[in-house]
Amino acid sequence: MKIIQKKFSYENGWEILRDDNFDVSLCNFVLVFGSRQLLDTDLIFETVSKEYTNAVILLNSTAGEIIDTQVNDNSVSLTAMYFEKTELMPVTGHIDDFKNSYEAGKKLAEKLDKKNLRNVFVISDGQKVNGSDLVAGLHDCLPAETIITGGLAGDGALFKKTLVGLNENPVEGRIAIIGFYGNDLLVTHGSIGGWDPFGPKRLITKSNENVLYELDGEPALDIYKLYLGDYSNELPGSGLLFPLCLYTESNNSLVRTILSVSEEAKSLTFAGNMPEGSFVRLMKANFDRLIEGASAAAQISMRDKKHQPDLAILISCVGRKLVLNQRIEEEIEVIRETYGEKTALTGFYSYGEISPGTDSVKCELHNQTMTITTFTEN
Numbered sequence: 001m002k003i004i005q006k007k008f009s010y011e012n013g014w015e016i017l018r019d020d021n022f023d024v025s026l027c028n029f030v031l032v033f034g035s036r037q038l039l040d041t042d043l044i045f046e047t048v049s050k051e052y053t054n055a056v057i058l059l060n061s062t063a064g065e066i067i068d069t070q071v072n073d074n075s076v077s078l079t080a081m082y083f084e085k086t087e088l089m090p091v092t093g094h095i096d097d098f099k100n101s102y103e104a105g106k107k108l109a110e111k112l113d114k115k116n117l118r119n120v121f122v123i124s125d126g127q128k129v130n131g132s133d134l135v136a137g138l139h140d141c142l143p144a145e146t147i148i149t150g151g152l153a154g155d156g157a158l159f160k161k162t163l164v165g166l167n168e169n170p171v172e173g174r175i176a177i178i179g180f181y182g183n184d185l186l187v188t189h190g191s192i193g194g195w196d197p198f199g200p201k202r203l204i205t206k207s208n209e210n211v212l213y214e215l216d217g218e219p220a221l222d223i224y225k226l227y228l229g230d231y232s233n234e235l236p237g238s239g240l241l242f243p244l245c246l247y248t249e250s251n252n253s254l255v256r257t258i259l260s261v262s263e264e265a266k267s268l269t270f271a272g273n274m275p276e277g278s279f280v281r282l283m284k285a286n287f288d289r290l291i292e293g294a295s296a297a298a299q300i301s302m303r304d305k306k307h308q309p310d311l312a313i314l315i316s317c318v319g320r321k322l323v324l325n326q327r328i329e330e331e332i333e334v335i336r337e338t339y340g341e342k343t344a345l346t347g348f349y350s351y352g353e354i355s356p357g358t359d360s361v362k363c364e365l366h367n368q369t370m371t372i373t374t375f376t377e378n
Contacts, residue, residue: 001083001310001377002026003344007067008034008044008076017068018344026082027055029178031313033348034076036061036155036163044076045169052080056090056178059170060123061163063154063318064349069332071321071349073156079346081311085184085377089113092166095173101130104175105137112179114143119180119187121313121373122150126162126351127259128173130210131365132273135354138177139363147187148363149373150177151315152271152352157237157322159259162351184378186307190300191355191371193255194293195283197245199227204278211267212274219266224258227282236261240319243368244270244280252357255283257319257367259351271352272365283368285323294331294370298338301372308340309374314347317368321349331370343374 004027005018030052038044039061048057067077091111098104112120120142124134131152138148153162163170180187202223206214215223225232228242239258246254260269274280294316301312314335321328336345355371356363 001081001375003311004080005067005344005346006078007072008078009072009074022082024052024080025054027052027080028083029081029088030055030057031079031346032057032059032076033062033065033346034059035065035074036161037074038076039163039170042169045165048078055080056088057167058123058176058178059165060153060348061155061170062348062350063156064321066314066332066345066347068345069329069336071328071332077346077348079311079344083377085182087181089179089181090166090176091179092174092176095125095128095175101133102137104129105134106141108175108177109138109141112177113181116181116183117143117146117179118182118185119147119149119373120177121180122148122175122177122354123164124152124175125164125173126152126154127159129175130273131271131352131354132210134175135363135365147189147356148354149189149371150354151350151371154318154349154351157318186376186378188301188303188374189355189372190297191353191357191366191369192293192297192300193369194286194289194291195243195255195368196286196289197281197283199282201247201279201281204274204276204280207274207276210270210273212270213265213267215280220268221261221263221266224268240322241285243283243319245283246274247279254364254366255368257317271367287324287327290320290324291327291330291334295334295338297370297372298335301374302338307376309343309376311344311346311375312339313373314345314370315350315353316347316370317353318349318351319368320370335372
């Protein structure tokens, strides 16, 4: 596997950060993570598609771009790859072409060849698509052994619109999935949060998909504000600092981020579903544990200790970026320490992370986690 990495900014133009010195006509996959403002023009896609003429090009907007150990805003992180022994199959759709997000996941997965399918990497619009339902649709239509990873596009802390494109200028509502095939490809994953729970567990007594109306029979927004104190005046933005821990039927826990609130309905809208009958608990930030969580995610992805990854795609949450603030690069640096210098690092800050849990092969939508997908060609 050969890799070229570049960074673009208006100040410095294109800068090369890594070059494995291969013929770019052989490049078969390009990842482009960039700010919504930069990707909302023709400039980036036109430039990339002219250089990498034979590649599958996947672009999405972010809440921050990761390249090597840098975390940037208002930039583009480009990683061009030459998979020497791996086949790729791209599939795309628009959420408006399906009845719902579950059907979108199912129908897109049906288009993939299932033989020797090692990984399905999915990038979706971060606001028009229900991430939980999309993941459920993919999961129900793919082989149990296929690893599903990816994330939801972002738009900084603005939450206005997110963009995704597959061999096209990125647009709202787009869902893109890439199937990776071959016995010579090793794919691993890791996903850890690092938030501290506080307060009692509370029962979800009324919800509709990702909208939470009642906890223990009381209006959800009222209970949430009670715990937030002065931070309640800054909702929904301050909700990124106080996610909820959702306890699933299988006794796993998922972190859920608030996207919006309704004063009229006294409800909270989350990035993932909040099933009635489940228990939740508030969480708050612990700086050191967030960074330790990123390190743990990398270590989990290196379970066998036999292969140093060629590439690691890091998808972390906008909430973590807002909390860690000036310390944000620390969570990337501890991952670099785990993998060493050979592994190429790229990624972005998202509105939702897609990965199996720590002790599960079943894919879930996560929030406020650092998720990692690694690729190594034997």
